[in-house]
Amino acid sequence: MLDGDIGLSIDDGKKILTALQSAVVNHEAETYALSRRVCPDCHTFRLVKDYTMRRIRTVFGTVEVRNPRWMLCQDCYPGMVAAFAPLKELCPDRATPELMELTARLGSMMPYRQAASVLAEFLHIEPTETHATVRKRTIKVGERLDDQITEETWRARMKMEERHQLEMQLPGDRRKEFVISIDTAHVRSADPNSARSFELVVARCGRGGRGEVGGRYFVTANTDQPAIRDRALHALREEGYCGFGDVTVISDGAEILKRLPRAMPKPTTHIIDWFHIAMKIQPMQQIADHVIRSQSGLAETLPTIGRDIRAVKWRLWHGRVHRAIHDLEQLLASLHVSQGEGELSMLRLHSLGSQLLTYVRSNRSAIVNYGKRYQAALRVATTLAESAVNSVIAKRMVRKQQMRWSLHGAHMLMDRLRARFREPEPNVPSLFKPKPPLLCAA
Known part of the structure; x- marks a missing residue:
């Protein structure tokens, strides 16, 4: 043992967890396939069509399991010749819900290439798990979440009616x-x-x-x-x-x-x-204070300009919109008369005041x-x-990453970043249902 070399390395841990994962997944897959072979109606074994191998990607490597296909019971479904693969029900994406969820979570928080590198660094991930795979899984999980929200909103819309306030008026609540x-x-x-x-x-x-x-x-x-x-x-x-x-x-x-x-x-x-209102008034106040401190001829022409702007802000803060509009109009008229002096500050102040007046007029009801x-x-x-x-948005789509986005991709990715992930659980026995936080949308 070398100096400082103590405990398992990352490579050793990957090998051990991969071997353990293979044993666990094979046992669970075999148990689930056997449980699905029993016909739920007559409780007899279904006939075997064939056996194939199915590769399932997990967070601890890809596991190859035996994948049987059972025929439909001819006693319960006479005339129907069909087969089904039970492992497709358990893992339809050929990847475990935990891997889907982890890949999509990392893909939603960092660039896809960086997410693929992080997965390959700490997990036993195959070289085929590239940035394209990360993007595909992230968008796929986002689409499932979007479909879920759409279904929920349609159900709720049928129940929602135009209702008025029926709660008690509790002061201070x-x-x-x-x-x-x-x-x-x-x-x-x-x-x-x-x-x-x-x-x-x-x-x-x-x-x-x-x-x-x-x-x-x-x-x-x-x-x-x-x-x-x-x-x-x-x-x-x-x-x-x-x-x-x-x-x-x-x-x-x-x-x-x-x-x-x-x-x-x-x-x-x-x-x-x-x-937003205050930020439109702030530069006007700063220009007015500068004019007053400079003691120029403009300060003598409009000695109350700073006080007038503060009065407009006070009236807007207290909801006196009509009076604020009136004061702004008077202020702009005074500035228009004084523009002949060619002061740059006066031109800038008049421009900012006109923008504020337009903004207040268009939003006076709000x-x-x-x-x-x-x-x-x-x-x-x-x-x-x-x-x-x-x-x-800034966390994932910041301009420093030099990335451009499609409308669909951005919508699905941002949906993936919702505070909570929730999906209907797969229709499998409780023993095989993925445990939180593995899977919901995955």
Whole structure:
């Protein structure tokens, strides 16, 4: 033994686990095939058609097992000449659910080539397990999850009716409100015939006020109104929404996100994210402070410019939209008169004010009393959606990876990154059902 060489090496562990896995898989496959040979109706043995060999990929290597095919019972099914392979029921993908789940999880969190390298480094994986295999399994599991959500939303849609608030008005009960923080993210497109990038809708659904757990999130590339609504309702139902309760949608005012509040069950309130409003006022305030400190001729022309901008922000914070619009119009008129001096700061301030005025006018119905909500410890910003964008999309589709994505691939991959994986269990005896966290969607 060399100095410092103690315990089993990775190669030794791979060999031992591969041999042990082969014995376990062969025993389980033989037991399951024998149990399926018994006809459930007459309890007699089915006839044997033939025996073949089937290769099953596992996390500890590929195992070759005996794969019998049983004929249908002629006494119970007269006239039907057919055979079935029981191991196809147990492992339809020729890979164990644990390997499918592990491959898809790694493929959703890191580049496919890197995921394949990690699997080959620590597991007894064959050379054929390349980045193409990782991508195929990740997309396949994502498609199964997408089909599951679609089926669940269709069933729930038949039961969902337009309902109004029937809960008791409990003062200070922050968990009475269901909040959907929604935002968009841009991903570079791999399709040469489409635009350079496309949008993914990212949302986080939960209940409760500031400082509480954010809840579940969903990501979808389908920006149709029914698709976004179904995904939002599915996430809300996971949080306890049954058609009763106040629903609040917080967004940045993008047109693509205004479709959700109009499609949600009533009562649903749409609120513009206060952070986006504040970030549009902040550069105006900085320019005004610079003008006042410089003591230029502009400061003498508009001595109250800093106070006027702060007043607009105060009125928007307290939901006084009409007064804020009036003050903005007066401010822009004063700036327009002073533009003749050719000050660059004045031109920039007028441009920012015009953008803010347009933004406030187009979203005036969604600007509420943020101060009142803040004092009640309710959410006023899309912080949850922003964090979801950073943790889900930026983590996997960051531009530093120099990757481009197809719309279908991005949708399936982001679906794979949902906080919870859940699929109907395979129709096999409980002894052979995969154990969590192995398999659900795999």
